[in-house]
Amino acid sequence: MELLNSIFVAPFVDMAAYPDFLIQVIWEGFVAGVLYSLIALGFVLIYKASGVFNFAQGIMVVFSALALVSLHEAGVPAWLAVVLAIGIMGVLAVSIERLVLRKLVNQHDAILLMATIGLTLILKGVGELIFGGEPKPMITEQLGLPTGSTDWEVFDGIVIFQHIDIAAAVIAVLMVMALGVFFSKTRIGRALRAVADDHQAALSVGISLHQIWAIVWFASGIVALVTGIMWGARSEVSFALEIIALKALAVLILGGFTSIPGAIVGGLLIGIGEKLFEVYWGALFGSGVEAWFAYVLALIFLLFRPQGLFGERIIERV
Amino acid sequence: MLYREAGQFKTSYAADQAMLPILQDRIGILVILLVAFVGIPVFATDFFMGSIMIPFLVFALAAVGLNILTGYAGQLSLGTGAFMGVGAYSCYKITTLFPDTNIIIAILLSGVFSAIIGVIFGLPSLRIKGLYLAITTLAAQFFLEWCFIRIGWLYNYNDSGAIEVPQRKIFDIAVTGASATPMVRYLVIVSIVAVLSLVAANVLRGRIGRSWMMIRDMDIAAELMGIRPLYAKLSAFAFSSYYCGVAGALMVFMWLGSAEVEAFDINHSFLVLFMVIIGGMGSILGCFLGAAFIWVLPIVMRGLPSLMGLDILAATTEHITNIVIGVLIIFFLIVEPHGLARLWQIGKEKLRSWPFPYASS
Numbered sequence: 001m002e003l004l005n006s007i008f009v010a011p012f013v014d015m016a017a018y019p020d021f022l023i024q025v026i027w028e029g030f031v032a033g034v035l036y037s038l039i040a041l042g043f044v045l046i047y048k049a050s051g052v053f054n055f056a057q058g059i060m061v062v063f064s065a066l067a068l069v070s071l072h073e074a075g076v077p078a079w080l081a082v083v084l085a086i087g088i089m090g091v092l093a094v095s096i097e098r099l100v101l102r103k104l105v106n107q108h109d110a111i112l113l114m115a116t117i118g119l120t121l122i123l124k125g126v127g128e129l130i131f132g133g134e135p136k137p138m139i140t141e142q143l144g145l146p147t148g149s150t151d152w153e154v155f156d157g158i159v160i161f162q163h164i165d166i167a168a169a170v171i172a173v174l175m176v177m178a179l180g181v182f183f184s185k186t187r188i189g190r191a192l193r194a195v196a197d198d199h200q201a202a203l204s205v206g207i208s209l210h211q212i213w214a215i216v217w218f219a220s221g222i223v224a225l226v227t228g229i230m231w232g233a234r235s236e237v238s239f240a241l242e243i244i245a246l247k248a249l250a251v252l253i254l255g256g257f258t259s260i261p262g263a264i265v266g267g268l269l270i271g272i273g274e275k276l277f278e279v280y281w282g283a284l285f286g287s288g289v290e291a292w293f294a295y296v297l298a299l300i301f302l303l304f305r306p307q308g309l310f311g312e313r314i315i316e317r318v
Numbered sequence: 319m320l321y322r323e324a325g326q327f328k329t330s331y332a333a334d335q336a337m338l339p340i341l342q343d344r345i346g347i348l349v350i351l352l353v354a355f356v357g358i359p360v361f362a363t364d365f366f367m368g369s370i371m372i373p374f375l376v377f378a379l380a381a382v383g384l385n386i387l388t389g390y391a392g393q394l395s396l397g398t399g400a401f402m403g404v405g406a407y408s409c410y411k412i413t414t415l416f417p418d419t420n421i422i423i424a425i426l427l428s429g430v431f432s433a434i435i436g437v438i439f440g441l442p443s444l445r446i447k448g449l450y451l452a453i454t455t456l457a458a459q460f461f462l463e464w465c466f467i468r469i470g471w472l473y474n475y476n477d478s479g480a481i482e483v484p485q486r487k488i489f490d491i492a493v494t495g496a497s498a499t500p501m502v503r504y505l506v507i508v509s510i511v512a513v514l515s516l517v518a519a520n521v522l523r524g525r526i527g528r529s530w531m532m533i534r535d536m537d538i539a540a541e542l543m544g545i546r547p548l549y550a551k552l553s554a555f556a557f558s559s560y561y562c563g564v565a566g567a568l569m570v571f572m573w574l575g576s577a578e579v580e581a582f583d584i585n586h587s588f589l590v591l592f593m594v595i596i597g598g599m600g601s602i603l604g605c606f607l608g609a610a611f612i613w614v615l616p617i618v619m620r621g622l623p624s625l626m627g628l629d630i631l632a633a634t635t636e637h638i639t640n641i642v643i644g645v646l647i648i649f650f651l652i653v654e655p656h657g658l659a660r661l662w663q664i665g666k667e668k669l670r671s672w673p674f675p676y677a678s679s
Contacts, residue, residue, distance in 0.1 A: 053449050099648075100648055100652075103652040104651065104652060107651075107655075109448055109449055110388075110394050110448065110449070110452075111651055111655060113394070113449060113452065114591070114595055114647065114651060115647070115648050115651050115652075117588065117591070117592075117647065118643075118644045118645070118646075118647030118648040118651070119644065119648065120644070121640050121641070121643055121644030121647070122640070122641050122644035122645060122648075123644075124637075124640055124644075125637040125638065125639075125640030125641035125644060126637075126641060128633075128637045128640075129634065129637040129638070129641070133633065243584070246456065246584075249453045249456060250453065250456075250457075252453070253450060253453055253454075257449070285468070288464055288467065288468065289464070291460050291463070291464050292457065292460040292461040292463075292464050295453070295454070295456050295457030295460050295461065296457050296461055298453065298454070298457065299442055299454045299457040302442055302445065302446050302450060302454060303441075303442060303445060306445050306446045306450065
């Protein structure tokens with residue numbers, strides 16, 4: 001009886017009693033969710049265009065952010081460091097396409113996944129070799145990102161909004177909109193969608209697959225850089241981020257591998273869900289449920305809807 | 319010249335179905351077993367047995383387990399480390415709850431618990447496959463890791479949160495614990511690995527193993543031909559997790575001596591996956607080659623700078639090792655997706671027709 005009470009009654013009583021705290025928790029979850037969404041967005045971009053499940057997206061986030069911070073530490077002005085970091089992601093995209101993807105065209109999904117796991121190791125090794133393994137603070141102020149916080153008085157309490165979190169949400173929205181325009185209005189964007197639809201048909205109308213793949217890896221490299229900046233500004237830039245980035249995989253399951261709206265909705269669902277669960281139901285399990293909540297939610301979800309929220313129906317042909 | 323099956327005729331059905339149809343292969347296996355059971359214990363140093371051979375055998379067994387699932391049944395798994403953990407923790411519970419149990423039996427029994435957990439986390443494989451499944455195995459990895467930390471009963475409410483291996487004896491010889499010599503531990507582990515590998519090789523070429531391979535090659539066609547995916551997939555998960563569980567128990571009891579959760583984290587899952595990829599998917603021999611390669615490579619890399627008289631930080635060599643392994647994985651996937659085992663196969667084919675390569679069919 002007590003157990004049932006602590007599952008079904010007590011958490012909701014808590015929520016109703018302190019609505020300001022509830023809003024704070026939801027907001028925290030929302031911001032974490034935005035960052036999951038951004039990582040998942042990088043996955044989706046690459047998966048749509050090339051069918052590669054890019055396990056290295058998490059390390060790309062760390063790598064790009066570390067490159068940015070290290071460049072600034074070396075005395076490069078902040079704006080130039082951003083340009084150079086984007087340039088590094090561009091070089092990375094082209095070389096990945098040249099050296100890895102081009103040789104593995106038409107291989108099985110699992111083979112491509114394992115190749116990106118290999119890529120993860122390389123990026124990790126190179127990153128630690130060049131930039132060092134210790135965590136670094138993000139250069140928030142030099143990039144012109146807001147710091148500080150605003151208090152919002154509501155329900156006899158206060159809810160604290162960190163400005164950087166608001167900025168993260170705004171930037172995420174802007175980036176998704178920019179990507180939307182890029183996909184639907186530009187020549188390259190339309191070519192990308194054609195490739196995502198059907199590789200061979202795209203080839204037959206004269207779209208270069210190699211070029212498109214390089215572009216799409218570059219695009220997700222930029223998404224990674226933005227994610228890295230935002231995440232770094234909230235905590236710091238370190239390789240531990242890579243494990244957290246794996247949660248974006250659970251987001252993908254919820255949203256479907258090929259859907260950009262899915263990545264965003266999935267990210268927000270997982271972000272908010274895990275915070276609420278940790279705060280209100282976490283005590284039942286002992287702390288630390290955040291580590292697995294996303295995956296178990298995804299696993300249960302898969303049993304009922306294998307294609308995800310917005311994924312395409314899976315049709316099997318013999 | 320030496321490796322040729324000319325003149326070896328199969329005169330009975332038994333001979334036709336032999337696991338090693340060629341005489342030279344049988345001799346080769348015997349030589350390897352002789353070296354493993356007699357040569358190494360007699361001639362090798364304690365360091366070689368304790369720090370190279372024992373971990374190598376542990377990882378080889380785990381790789382056999384993962385290879386059953388990934389290489390033979392085609393279900394990609396990223397949760398090997400956690401399944402090894404289940405084996406280790408259940409072995410610890412068995413031997414502390416029933417101290418009189420023979421430790422070998424406890425180790426072999428602990429795989430059963432791992433198999434049960436494996437089947438539970440294998441259930442989604444009935445609805446989903448491929449990459450989606452790989453991600454659900456991550457759920458197993460993180461959930462089980464959390465259990466190892468939070469459920470105090472699993473480590474007998476130790477303050478350290480680690481499992482300490484108690485001393486257990488068989489015929490008055492210490493097999494586990496601090497006073498067990500590397501030689502005894504090596505002999506125990508090599509026997510278990512040899513027997514389990516033999517079992518795996520035979521299961522894989524039998525009815526169950528062939529049904530796994532049918533599921534891997536094309537699940538719908540296999541279903542139409544009368545393979546039940548439910549049994550085939552779940553039995554693959556059970557077998558695979560059993561091997562991983564035993565490997566995990568051996569890892570803690572025969573090698574590490576004590577272990578915390580970090581010993582079973584996701585990096586270990588990846589490590590075993592790399593062994594399978596580089597060794598060769600769908601090959602028992604490949605598991606051993608891959609395990610030897612991945613385990614020995616970092617040791618060699620650590621030794622190289624001092625041999626060449628260079629002064630490089632230990633951390634730097636570790637990063638370089640990471641890069642080398644990453645490059646090798648991609649290299650193997652591009653050039654030889656079937657790994658080291660396939661290279662060995664090609665070498666054997668070449669030997670067969672040597673010195674007249676154009677004369678063979």
